[in-house]
Amino acid sequence: MFKLKYFELIRTLAVIFIAMLLSMLCITLISKQPMETMRVFLLEPFSSMSHFGNVIEVAIPLMFTGISVSLLFKMKMFNLGAEGIFFFSGLVAAAVGIQNGLNAFVHPLAAIAAGGVVGAVISVIPGVLKAKWNANELVTSLMFNSILLGVGLYILNYFLRDASAYTTSSYKIQQTAVLARIIPGTRVHIGLIVVLVFIALAHVFLYKTRWGYELRMTGANREFAEYSGIKTGRVIVYVHLLAGFVAGVGGSVEVLGMHPRFDWVALPGYGFDGALVAMLAKNNPAAVVGSAFFLSYIRIGAEMMSRYSDVPAEMIAVIQSVILLLVSADQFLKFWKNRMLLKEAQKNG
Amino acid sequence: MTEILLEMRNITKVYPNGVVANRDVNFALAEGEIHAVAGENGAGKSTLMKILFGMEEPGTGEIYLRGSKVRFGSPQDAIGAGIGMVHQHFMLVPSFTVAENMILGMEPRKGVAVDYAEAARITREYAEKYNLHVDPLQKVENLTVGMKQKVEILKALVRGAKILILDEPTAVLTPQETAELFEELKLLKQDGHTIVFISHKLKEVKAICDRITIMRAGRTEGVFPIGEVSEQDITRLMVGRDVVLKYEKDPGPFGKPVLRVRDLSLAGPQSKLLLHGIQLSVREGEILGVAGVEGNGQSQLVEAVMGRFPEAAGAIEIDGADISGLDIESIRGRGVAYIPEDRMRQGSAGEASILDNVISTRYKRKEWNAGPLLNRKKMWKLTESMIEAFKVKTSGPAQQIGMLSGGNMQKVVVARESFSEPRLLISEQPTRGVDVGAAQLIHRKLLELRKEGCAILLVSADLNEILELSDSLVVMYEGEIVAYFDKPSELSEQELGLYMLGMKRQDAEQIGRANHV
Numbered sequence: 001m002f003k004l005k006y007f008e009l010i011r012t013l014a015v016i017f018i019a020m021l022l023s024m025l026c027i028t029l030i031s032k033q034p035m036e037t038m039r040v041f042l043l044e045p046f047s048s049m050s051h052f053g054n055v056i057e058v059a060i061p062l063m064f065t066g067i068s069v070s071l072l073f074k075m076k077m078f079n080l081g082a083e084g085i086f087f088f089s090g091l092v093a094a095a096v097g098i099q100n101g102l103n104a105f106v107h108p109l110a111a112i113a114a115g116g117v118v119g120a121v122i123s124v125i126p127g128v129l130k131a132k133w134n135a136n137e138l139v140t141s142l143m144f145n146s147i148l149l150g151v152g153l154y155i156l157n158y159f160l161r162d163a164s165a166y167t168t169s170s171y172k173i174q175q176t177a178v179l180a181r182i183i184p185g186t187r188v189h190i191g192l193i194v195v196l197v198f199i200a201l202a203h204v205f206l207y208k209t210r211w212g213y214e215l216r217m218t219g220a221n222r223e224f225a226e227y228s229g230i231k232t233g234r235v236i237v238y239v240h241l242l243a244g245f246v247a248g249v250g251g252s253v254e255v256l257g258m259h260p261r262f263d264w265v266a267l268p269g270y271g272f273d274g275a276l277v278a279m280l281a282k283n284n285p286a287a288v289v290g291s292a293f294f295l296s297y298i299r300i301g302a303e304m305m306s307r308y309s310d311v312p313a314e315m316i317a318v319i320q321s322v323i324l325l326l327v328s329a330d331q332f333l334k335f336w337k338n339r340m341l342l343k344e345a346q347k348n349g
Numbered sequence: 350m351t352e353i354l355l356e357m358r359n360i361t362k363v364y365p366n367g368v369v370a371n372r373d374v375n376f377a378l379a380e381g382e383i384h385a386v387a388g389e390n391g392a393g394k395s396t397l398m399k400i401l402f403g404m405e406e407p408g409t410g411e412i413y414l415r416g417s418k419v420r421f422g423s424p425q426d427a428i429g430a431g432i433g434m435v436h437q438h439f440m441l442v443p444s445f446t447v448a449e450n451m452i453l454g455m456e457p458r459k460g461v462a463v464d465y466a467e468a469a470r471i472t473r474e475y476a477e478k479y480n481l482h483v484d485p486l487q488k489v490e491n492l493t494v495g496m497k498q499k500v501e502i503l504k505a506l507v508r509g510a511k512i513l514i515l516d517e518p519t520a521v522l523t524p525q526e527t528a529e530l531f532e533e534l535k536l537l538k539q540d541g542h543t544i545v546f547i548s549h550k551l552k553e554v555k556a557i558c559d560r561i562t563i564m565r566a567g568r569t570e571g572v573f574p575i576g577e578v579s580e581q582d583i584t585r586l587m588v589g590r591d592v593v594l595k596y597e598k599d600p601g602p603f604g605k606p607v608l609r610v611r612d613l614s615l616a617g618p619q620s621k622l623l624l625h626g627i628q629l630s631v632r633e634g635e636i637l638g639v640a641g642v643e644g645n646g647q648s649q650l651v652e653a654v655m656g657r658f659p660e661a662a663g664a665i666e667i668d669g670a671d672i673s674g675l676d677i678e679s680i681r682g683r684g685v686a687y688i689p690e691d692r693m694r695q696g697s698a699g700e701a702s703i704l705d706n707v708i709s710t711r712y713k714r715k716e717w718n719a720g721p722l723l724n725r726k727k728m729w730k731l732t733e734s735m736i737e738a739f740k741v742k743t744s745g746p747a748q749q750i751g752m753l754s755g756g757n758m759q760k761v762v763v764a765r766e767s768f769s770e771p772r773l774l775i776s777e778q779p780t781r782g783v784d785v786g787a788a789q790l791i792h793r794k795l796l797e798l799r800k801e802g803c804a805i806l807l808v809s810a811d812l813n814e815i816l817e818l819s820d821s822l823v824v825m826y827e828g829e830i831v832a833y834f835d836k837p838s839e840l841s842e843q844e845l846g847l848y849m850l851g852m853k854r855q856d857a858e859q860i861g862r863a864n865h866v
Binding site for chain 1: 361363364408409655676677678681682687689694695696697698699700701705708709710712713718721722723725
């Protein structure tokens with residue numbers, strides 16, 4: 001049973017290995033100095049505190065959206081609304097952040113809470129539509145992403161825009177609202193601790209509380225959950241609330257921690273990345289940490305690569321696609337599992 | 350013995366969920382015989398046949414047809430080699446006519462259009478040839494189950510099948526229809542066809558088959574000419590011990606009615622009545638059986654009691670209180686437990702652990718929670734005691750329920766529902782597809798509950814089960830109760846069959862006795 005138990009883990013590692021191998025191949029074909037480029041790609045993220053700090057900074061939003069999406073995927077809801085919510089809640093947090101007159105403790109809390117609540121409220125709409133009328137959550141959530149971008153840009157341009165700034169961006173966020181840095185020599189902010197607390201809470205919620213139990217059962221077999229007396233419609237609604245809240249807090253933390261002004265003029269992509277993180281983590285909150293860090297690591301590696309070598313950072317898109325493809329490909333390595341099962345059976349027979 | 354037509358050697362098949370369905374199975378067919386494959390559900394019969402028909406690939410092992418090795422990657426390959434299969438659940442398009450179903454995938458053409466006249470002609474020709482009388486122009490949805498089966502058999506024959514696999518063909522038939530089927534099979538045999546007859550009804554096997562292969566727990570237990578083994582021998586080989594499904598139970602007295610159904614009617618699509626004026630009651634300590642050919646309203650009755658049809662007319666009372674408009678949670682809250690007919694769909698969540706599966710009806714209650722957290726330790730203990738009480742074969746409470754065999758899975762479902770000391774237990778096909786050992790254990794548990802004063806509504810297609818366990822019995826036909834018996838043990842299966850087929854019905858006064866006052 002030992003091997004079978006770890007099959008999923010081994011499979012994920014195999015996927016990562018193949019993707020890395022492929023990236024090595026790309027580098028060899030493109031680069032004039034492949035060995036040096038590979039070194040930059042793999043090792044540069046660890047070469048200095050500030051580079052490693054970059055890895056952590058990027059991992060924070062990925063963890064937030066990773067948990068948010070994991071909750072929904074765990075319930076077999078293919079909802080990609082984290083993208084728009086992350087953007088819009090960031091804007092809401094910035095709107096609170098540029099106001100004057102709150103102290104350095106209350107100000108970020110208020111901004112994050114506002115972002116989180118707005119995220120939850122937005123997220124619950126596709127949830128209710130799904131629970132009441134069985135509207136496809138993928139369609140509604142993707143449409144909401146477009147709506148949120150449009151509305152967000154309107155608010156940014158007409159209410160928050162600083163005319164004296166050279167780019168399209170909001171007024172400067174007040175110093176009282178900016179999140180404190182916690183590791184000297186990096187831009188790693190207190191959001192890291194917040195997200196780790198969220199992950200711990202998500203784990204406890206999912207595996208130790210009755211609401212988490214309802215979520216897992218609804219995801220595992222909705223009909224069974226119904227017949228057991230679980231009100232699955234209600235479960236769908238509150239999971240959407242939670243997922244939206246987490247994504248909203250994520251967007252707020254990202255803006256307050258990393259951006260002096262709100263300057264997103266397109267969807268930042270963290271929501272879709274969250275789907276990749278969740279899939280790599282098999283929708284398990286604890287594993288979200290590892291998968292977010294891995295994704296962040298190869299991204300920073302790619303960025304370093306484009307900075308110090310002749311291979312562009314866009315190569316990373318190829319790797320990500322390969323990972324996504326293989327992770328979601330159910331049949332990948334199935335033959336191997338079947339063979340293990342057969343062996344197991346013969347041994348026990 | 351004539352020559353060997355087809356042989357399967359050392360077949361092993363493991364499903365992705367870890368279930369070993371076949372283990373080194375050998376199977377051989379002689380030309381022109383009717384060969385029974387007997388074994389309890391889960392013994393691996395269906396898997397073996399699916400491999401033969403190209404629906405599943407074997408893990409190891411080979412198939413030889415007339416001495417040469419063949420590989421069936423899909424049912425197309427098997428059909429090409431002259432093998433046809435009639436599935437337990439029919440593979441027909443209900444809105445098509447018989448002739449249209451017959452030619453599906455091999456349509457005769459007239460120019461670019463399908464030649465329906467030719468299709469009807471082919472159907473008539475084959476129907477005539479094999480004495481399987483069907484009307485080519487009838488829509489399949491309007492046919493009886495027995496007729497649908499004929500269409501399925503014809504479909505295989507039209508495709509040139511010389512070897513016919515019938516997967517539990519009699520499971521859905523009344524005794525009269527079964528007799529008719531046997532006549533048809535004998536004709537086919539005379540015509541040179543070879544038939545594989547999968548069944549666990551030994552009387553039928555004895556009546557019609559030439560040889561029998563017996564399977565148990567994924568292995569072959571032996572192959573015998575039918576004359577050389579008695580029903581007892583077969584049972585012993587199938588189960589590994591002698592079984593008689595007979596139970597001692599003391600009769601009544603029954604307490605006051607727990608469940609009372611009054612004038613329950615339910616309209617289905619096209620305003621056809623799925624339930625019509627159902628009247629019945631189940632008293633404390635009583636098992637009320639509901640017999641009937643599947644699809645005559647039994648599942649609608651159960652779902653109505655469980656609150657799934659708020660639009661149904663009439664009244665359903667539990668302990669004298671009307672439950673219409675209540676949801677499942679509140680109905681369960683009144684002491685109703687429910688064993689659903691399909692353990693995979695409604696009865697369990699396959700990917701979840703046994704523990705997660707047994708707490709689904711009780712996790713909300715205070716005693717299973719410590720503040721905001723679930724009391725996992727206590728739940729673990731509960732699960733362990735259920736595993737012990739029901740002798741579930743498992744590595745422990747954390748094992749995925751989907752990895753268990755059908756019988757063990759059903760034991761878990763019954764354990765979950767019976768451990769809560771219910772007032773009323775709705776038990777729908779409680780032993781369908783489980784081995785005799787598990788069936789006996791489940792029957793004993795039902796009788797234990799009955800003794801403790803639980804009222805049990807038992808819906809079952811297994812006549813032996815329903816006649817043996819029930820204290821009283823109603824028969825349903827086309828959404829109505831057509832008969833009520835207060836001494837089911839004195840009833841014969843033949844007699845019951847007549848009521849199930851709708852050929853006999855009692856008068857209103859007799860049926861009205863189902864509503865005890």
